[in-house]
Amino acid sequence: MDTQIVLYDGFDPLDVVAPYEVLTAGSDAAGGGPRVELVSAEGARDVVSGNRGLTLRATSVLDPDRPGFVVVPGVCGPVAGDPDAGVATIPVLLARFGTTAAVPLMRRALDNPEVTVATVCGGSLALAMAGLLEGRYAVTHAQGMDMLEATGVNAVPARVVDDGDLISGGGVTSGLDLAFHLLDHAYGPRIAHAVELLFQYDRRGTVWANTGRTPVEV
Template sequence: MHVQIVLFDGFDPLDVIGPYEVLHAGGAASGGAVSVELVSAEGPREVVGGTGELALRATAALDPARPGVVLVPGAAGRVGAPDEEPDPDAAEPSIPVLLGRTLTTGLPALLKAALDHPAVTLATVCGGALVPAMAGLLEGRHVTTHHLGLDLLDATGAHAVRARVVDDGDLISGAAVTSGLDLGLYLLEREVGPRIAHAVEELFAYERRGTVWHPRGPLPAAF
């Protein structure tokens, strides 16, 4: 399994580093069955995140036709009030503004190509789900994001789910920032096997939380 983690200006570092470390450890535990790299829509470049001046280097351009996983993180910035109008000229951009800026890049078209490819799974962490959602790519799909963005997900036509990790086939999403660890472990379990995922859990002294939500099975009765 090869995983391309997408960097964009203003990305949340924890959304990137959490899954990266889990997946890299999974590669070591599996004898190389998992590989992971940092990419961007523009190609190799230094990308500045939204937490201070922390930057990471994308070593390649996102290839939407490469079999495996494309993982989109969320953004880090000012949260702002729920009813606040986004101000693109603010000194400290809000998270919605940072995510919205990705729509003016080549990223949405690349994500559409990835979703259209039968051998590619799209994964998102936190607000990363809002990037393809706002681009109109997740209509009718089951997906989660940070709880502050669930209403926006619904507004795009996606089915927002209040769960830590949601598996909708070729679309896997994690909720808030630390769920990137859970998502990484679930990817290892699903694609490589539970023994590898468990070995990484033990290495990091971290256990996944909650039940992975799938769109199958009977509907629960009201409590």
């Protein structure tokens, strides 16, 4: 399954690089398989992150019709500040995503049964603020959970939330755990385990899904 990681202005670099590293290593461990590619809604271009101008290059346009994974990162920027004074806070950057050409493409990706959309940190909030996740189960950074709930999303305080064709990770480092979960989907647990050994990283937390028995309060 090909993976497209979506770059947009203000993205958080670790939200991109952590899944990229895990998924490319998984492809190598599987003997060379599907592509892992950085894309943007506008096509090939240099995209400036929200972290001191660090820039990554998207090599092609986001294709919502291509089977596989589409990964949407969150943003990096100041938490506090006055947007009216021109401070591009994290909420401002996430809201700007909703004004871009990425939104109709992501709507098509979410409607495509052959695509699984995955988000890291504020990526789910960017989609939710654009009106794309109402009624779904998802997680975002702990500081954005109330805002996620306010958009009509069922916000779940878990490291990774699997809602079928929508898989989301919490804070920025959850991109590692989310990517290992995607490896399980694409190649199975033996490949995921091999990459865990290579990276010397143990996955954290239980992947939450809306299945099984409902727990009672204790």
